[in-house]
Amino acid sequence: MTSEMRRRSPDELLREYQAEETAAASGQLKVFLGYASGVGKSFRMLDEARRRRERGADVVVGAIQTKVPPEVEALLGKLDVIPLQSVADRSLIDVEALLRRRPGVCVIDGLAYDNPPGAPRQHRWQDVQLLLDAGIHVIASINIQYIAELRDQVEAITGKRVQETVPVSFVRNASDIEIVDAPPEEPLERSVEQQVDAERRARQLSRLRELALVLAADVVDHQLTEYLERHGIHQQFRTQERILVCVTPRANIHEMMETALTIAERFHAELIVAYVHQPNLAEEDRVALEERLTIARTAGAHVELLEGDDPAEVLLRFARSRGVTQIFVGHSQRVGLKARILGNPIDRLIGSATGMDVRVFPQ
């Protein structure tokens, strides 16, 4: 058994207790994530609502699209609906009515909508937060296009910039997320121009679908980490690739970063750059190191400074603590006195990096 069930400190126990208390008092949010309209989010959401009602929950619908397909209409017929309010052609959920009605579960379609000007809160997701704080469980839906932090990426794909968004943290903190995945419809053969247009649209949808799947995976990863922490389990599941690039004064930083960025992009991996502080570095080495760190930072990497006497051990300990799956090092050509006594740090890293790939770069 390699999983470590260790005793938790009083502080940790208190935090766990408080977290549980808060979770018990406030409503739980379940989000259905899609990447386009028409993939079936509304159906899945209302189907879930129906199931919960069958199990005895008091369910109401707080927001639903005005135009729904027949199968959604059928589900909707069986549920209580608190109608949306309408102000200046825009709709907002009737928070007051919902709080008065106090259902166990509330269905909110279109999480990303903005409220009309002058409404108590600017965004619909803020209204939802209020419902959650009041202890009402919420089932909601959102399309990937409307996640605030992904706005640039979405714009690069679709050419359109959305105005109404929800912060990713709101989705990340949901108790549950489910992705509604369905491949884009095959373009029907029409005129050549229509065909080209349909194919372009299908590619855009595939890109959005990929984004949605990755976001869902990240949320699930977050949940996994929290679950393990909550249960005091100290282990790494290596479900996500994590790359650690170790920078030294002579590292071939260009090749290392290029490879790291390619792998990070391909695996949707996390990229970490680190260096071990060396107090007595010669001036030229210090300059060389600084240059390399600048290159890494320019490439968008977050740089960690590590301290300790034994670089190989420091790096390994750090890598383990962060669940690193691939560690990148430069091959040092110099064999100094220290290396001759202790052994070459690269050799020692290779020797003790169990459960990780060590990628050695020529310098």
Place this chain on the structure above:
Amino acid sequence: MSPGKLKIFMGYAAGVGKTYKMLEEAHALKADGVDVVVGYFEPHGRKDTIAKTTDLEMIPRRKIEYRGTVFEEMDTPAILSRRPQVCAVDEFPHTNIPGAERAKRWEDVQVLLDAGIDVLTTMNIQHLESLNDQVWHITGIRVRETIPDWVVQRADEVVMMDLTPQALLNRLERGVVYAREKAEQARKNFFREQILVALRELALRQAAHEVEHRLENENTSPEEVPGRRHKILMLVTADPESVMLIRRAKRMGDFMAAECFAVAMQSSTGQDKIEKHLNFARNLHIETRLLEGEDVVSTLLDFARLNQITQIFLARSKVGVSWFRVPSQDLAQSIVRFAKDMQIVIVSQAQPTFDSPAK
């Protein structure tokens, strides 16, 4: 005749709704006037799913006797002579009983596709070959029924069947997934919450990769794919770690769109194991070569340079197995020392996080 299209409903555990969804799609196609049959269906005693098969044409299973017991397999010849437009086939990774024409159900599916029949099928992420070691690491279970990645890559569509682990555990609790005894057993294997969460994450990431992979194949010429200039060489030995090395290196290669070669040194000992490992590599569509030479390091590096290899993958095996063998750690270090013109990746297996479940 153009080959049939393959659509895979991918899940992360039994009971997430893959078969249900597949049958739902079969119904939708039938309603559109498409000629659909069910080639194989595994009821698992699930009422809702069984109800979904009514009004669908089922091809009866074929009975095969093996060691005095009669087993039932998909009747591929019967499906071929029936010639539907679309065939639904449950449990893609299934291993056929010895005596069947083909060892694996995915091979039967290939035959249907080759005959121009579209196939809908179901599988769980834990059966993907390249994730076998990771799944072992997470669950402590060595999954034996695997599907090579290239089979999944060739599918026209991979759809993720998502459900929260909590909802799945509720289903298990209510007896929807398995009968009580089997449910109890399942709770000791895959059906532990953290394991389900981890497998779900793996499935989501794989589904994202499958989408990206299809986009690339559609849009770009091979030269434009970043990483294409990479060529991967893996050094296969008689050590059991070679299997893990092959999976890992191939997965890296697939994701980086790099070409992969597997080589081994001709040797007097362990040749049967080496051949077995090279065969495993070939089954994953990796080109293999047996090298001859006195010195491992120089033979390997000569071959690598001649073939413009950019990355060499080696397994980090347990050191000091026996005193007369060159410990592979030393081998790795020697290669690192002499290969100044390429990247060297030393791959190491993470041990299971849990004890293996009681059998």
